[in-house]
Structure formats: C-alpha cells, structure tokens
Amino acid sequence: MSESLFDRIGGEAAVDAAVDLFYRKVLADDRINSWFDGTDMERQHAKQKAFLTMAFGGPNSYSGMDMRAGHAHMVAKGLNDSHFDAVMDNLGATLTELGVPADLIAEAAAIAESTRNDVLGK
Amino acid sequence: MAKITYSEQTFDCQDDESVLECLSRHGVELPSSCRAGVCQTCLVKASEGTTPPTDAQAGLKPQLQKQGYFLACICKPEQDLSFIDPDDNALPQIAATVVSKTRFNDNIIRLRLKPESEFEFLPGQFLNIHRQDGLVRSYSIASLPQQGYLELHVERVENGKMSNWLHNQVAMGGKLNIDGPHGDCFYIDDKPEQNLLLIGTGTGLAPLWGIVRDALSKDHKGEIHLFHGSRSSDKIYLVDELKKLADQHSNFFYTACISGEDNQGFSAGRANEVALSEIPKLNGYRVYLCGHPEMVNSTKKKVFLAGASMNDIHADAFTLSNS
Known part of the structure; x- marks a missing residue:
C-alpha cells in the first residue's frame, strides 16, 4: 500500500473527469446552490477542482487557516453542517458515478471530512 | 492601508479602493474602459521587487502574469505596490483607416478598418478603439484574417460616447487608433467532429x-x-x-x-x-x-x-x- 490515494484513484485525469460532474451536482442541489449565485463560474470551477484534488490526496497547500479564512464570510451568513453534508453527498455520488471502488471513495471522503471543523469555523 | 507608487508619486490606497480609483481620487487618470477587469485597457506592470495581488491578474495570459502585469481597475492591494505603464510593445496602439461604413439598420452599422501595420487575430476576438481624448471601447472582430480588413458591428447605445461618435462623426477614410486582439472567444480546430x-x-x-x-x-x-x-x-x-x-x-x-x-x-x-x-x-x-x-x-x-x-x-x- 505504498502508492498514494491520488495515484490509485487516477491522478489528475480523475480530477478532470470528476470536476464537471461534481460542480454540476452542486449547482443542481437546491440545498446548497444558492451559495453560488452571482459567483464567477470559471473561478468557482477552478476552486472545485482544487477541492477535489485535495480530497483525492493530491498536491495542495491548503492549511486549516486557509479553510477558515476562505469560508468565514459564508459561516457568518449561516453556513452549517447540513451544507457540508450536502457537499459530501455530492462528492460520494460523483465518485460512485465514475465507478471508483468503495474503499477509495471512503478514503477520499475521510480527507474531505477532515476539513469540516475548519470550513465551518468550529 | 497600502501605499502605491506610480510615476514617481506615492499615494495612500484606502481599503476596498482599487488602484484605478485611488489614482483618480488624486487626479491621476489612467486610460480605462470597462472597469470590470475585462477589456485590459488599464493594464499596468508592477515594478521589480513588488508583487500585485493574484486576483488583479485574472484573465491575463500566463506570460503577462509572470512579468507582473495586472489590471488597475480590479487591483485592491494589501501590500505596498509600485508600478509603471506597460511597455509600448506589450499592447501597441496602431493606426487603422475606415475603408467602409455601411448600415445594417437604424441602430447598427458595419465598419471595416484597414490596419496600417500587421494585426494578427482570430475571428471572434475583440479590439479596443482609442479616441484621441482617451475614450476607449471594445468591439468584436467579425471578419476573417484572409479578408484583409477588420469588420466591426457597432450598435448605437443611448448616450454612448463612442458608438454615437462612430455612427455620426467617423467617415470613410477616417483614422482610428486600435489595440488588440484580446479575448479567448474563437474557433479551435482541434476537434473537427465536435458539435x-x-x-x-x-x-x-x-x-x-x-x-x-x-x-x-x-x-x-x-x-x-x-x-x-x-x-x-x-x-x-x-x-x-x-x-x-x-x-x-x-x-x-x-x-x-x-x-x-x-x-x-x-x-x-x-x-x-x-x-x-x-x-x-x-x-x-x-x-x-x-x-x-x-x-x-x-x-x-x-x-x-x-x-x-x-x-x-x-x-x-x-x-x-x-x-
């Protein structure tokens, strides 16, 4: 088990395959899509890609403080666990749709889950 | 509060104020047009040793980003910043002659311009027209390179300074200054089967x-x-x-x-x-x-x-x- 999750899940190609699917699910999800009203789609798409790269265990330099600072304005407007849960649902559904094995999905979900407290400013 | 230095003068840039707004408040006017980070008219270049915020480089080519170019209208500096006008050869203005002016309808004219020096572009990109008083507006290019002219479709905008000037004042044989091309809205022939x-x-x-x-x-x-x-x-x-x-x-x-x-x-x-x-x-x-x-x-x-x-x-x- 020396190979990283990022390599086992398919690397950058897997991120490229997932990002449109994932962002589309997020935009179609009435639980969370109002958070994205008025945002620049290209830049948001790039952010979703960065998030997936991180969840897939890929190269990233996000710190807990970055996560806190980046979401503080949303926390102030009521971002909470139910929204985070919705993102987790969409992440799982995307990977399932792409045929990623369940154990790898669980690993990616665990990485994403590890950011919950920072994202929600807890 | 960041200090910005331009043209050997230093100004205090207030929080939430763009570089363009700060200069304007101090009576220094940079050329600008859309003020929304799109048209690249207010492009400037950070001096050696200072770094512009990444946000202010949105949409610029990687080559320009690397050299410290940024857009003054969307630059809200958090650190002190010193900058200069972009090199003349970065976005040179060239002269163009109006070779045809016809009317599609009451609101829209077709202008064809002949650039006086080489102007490489891809159909769908846009150029900026500079009037002598500093007024600048963007227009998309409707012609193909092999046609030898630049075709623009100009709709008259109510109270629009440039569009009314082009409609009413500019005639065949008139000279305009243009720069460009800009934008990434053009055909790519990498997938000929794609719908x-x-x-x-x-x-x-x-x-x-x-x-x-x-x-x-x-x-x-x-x-x-x-x-x-x-x-x-x-x-x-x-x-x-x-x-x-x-x-x-x-x-x-x-x-x-x-x-x-x-x-x-x-x-x-x-x-x-x-x-x-x-x-x-x-x-x-x-x-x-x-x-x-x-x-x-x-x-x-x-x-x-x-x-x-x-x-x-x-x-x-x-x-x-x-x-």
Missing part, C-alpha cells in the same frame, strides 16, 4: 459571424448551430447572408429569434431559450455565448447544467461601461 452551439444577442452576432465562417472555412465536420436573437424584427441583421450560408453548408443551422411581438417569420422567444429547448442535451458540445451580460451569464450556467463541459464554454459578455 458547436453559438448563441448571441444583438451585435453579439459579430464574433459569432466570424467564428462560424472560420469553422466552415477550416472544414469543420460537426454540426454548427447558431441562434441569434433580437427584440424586434427591425433590429435583427445578416439574416439573408446567414440563410444563404445554411443553404450552402449541410452542417450549419441558423435560427433567428425575436423576443418581441412582431415575430412573424422568425422563431418566437429569446435566443438562449429557443436554443436550449431545441437542443436540451449538450454533452460533448462546444458552446459560444456573446452579447448581453445577463443572457451570457445565465446561459453559461444553463448550458453547463445541460451537459457542456466547463472548458468547452466560451463566453464574451459585452460589458457596458459605467462611465
């Missing part, structure tokens, strides 16, 4: 007219669907030329849409809505959206949700200047 969907409103047709003919001249194999919309039948233009093009090419389909009442002989409704009802699934399509910013931005989301990949969506929102 294309092009949606434009008003003079958003100009870049699409260029892109469609560019694709056809490069022997594009996939289907090409153009939906052009206007509010009324007296505002829609190039209808006969586009119908003829559709007759000549079995893979080109043209739909003219009128959103107002007088829609006899046209598809009734807004171009974006007609397009999405006729082609509801866009998986694998490359999409071009040009014209009114609200149409472009709402349609960008709809075509993405309809299956188009984000990297296959090219949008050119015609930002209206707020000055």
